[in-house]
Amino acid sequence: MELKELKKEYEVLKKKLDLPSFKELNEDFEIDKISKESGTLIRAIRKIVMEKIVNSLTFIEMLLNPMNAPRMYHPYIQSITSEDKERIDKIYLTLAEISIESLKCEIEYKEKKEADIIKSSFKIWQTLKPDFLAIISKIRSPNSSSQKKERNYFG
Numbered sequence: 001m002e003l004k005e006l007k008k009e010y011e012v013l014k015k016k017l018d019l020p021s022f023k024e025l026n027e028d029f030e031i032d033k034i035s036k037e038s039g040t041l042i043r044a045i046r047k048i049v050m051e052k053i054v055n056s057l058t059f060i061e062m063l064l065n066p067m068n069a070p071r072m073y074h075p076y077i078q079s080i081t082s083e084d085k086e087r088i089d090k091i092y093l094t095l096a097e098i099s100i101e102s103l104k105c106e107i108e109y110k111e112k113k114e115a116d117i118i119k120s121s122f123k124i125w126q127t128l129k130p131d132f133l134a135i136i137s138k139i140r141s142p143n144s145s146s147q148k149k150e151r152n153y154f155g
Contacts, residue, residue, distance in 0.1 A: 017119075018115075019119060040114075045114075046102065050121075054099055075142045087131040091135075
């Protein structure tokens with residue numbers, strides 16, 4: 001499906017179901033990557049939105065359970081503050097709730113429910129972005145003064 005056609009079809013859905021603008025949704029969830037004709041465009045859009053939600057949830061899960069986390073995250077994981085932990089928990093619980101709600105649409109198709117999940121996911125994502133960006137910023141440059149001291153073994 002060409003981008004022009006996708007935007008045209010989306011505009012019809014937007015008006016009918018009171019969805020966010022194509023531009024806003026595309027900036028956060030890259031819905032322009034829908035490439036095939038779909039009898040249920042709204043479902044295809046929800047699946048792309050959920051792809052980002054699930055990927056983000058997996059990333060947050062890795063921070064919460066760092067057993068097999070890539071080494072590049074260890075300085076941050078070792079310096080997580082209680083404020084960071086609260087942010088991470090908030091993001092995790094919120095994304096998990098969205099993900100579980102979306103599973104209902106995998107079982108039973110209802111256009112209105114698909115639209116509701118897209119709208120709520122978009123709104124919730126807007127509220128989570130500042131906390132997510134703060135965490136990513138700290139991962140890029142963890143605060144060395146708050147890092148746990150490395151223990152030396154003299155044995």
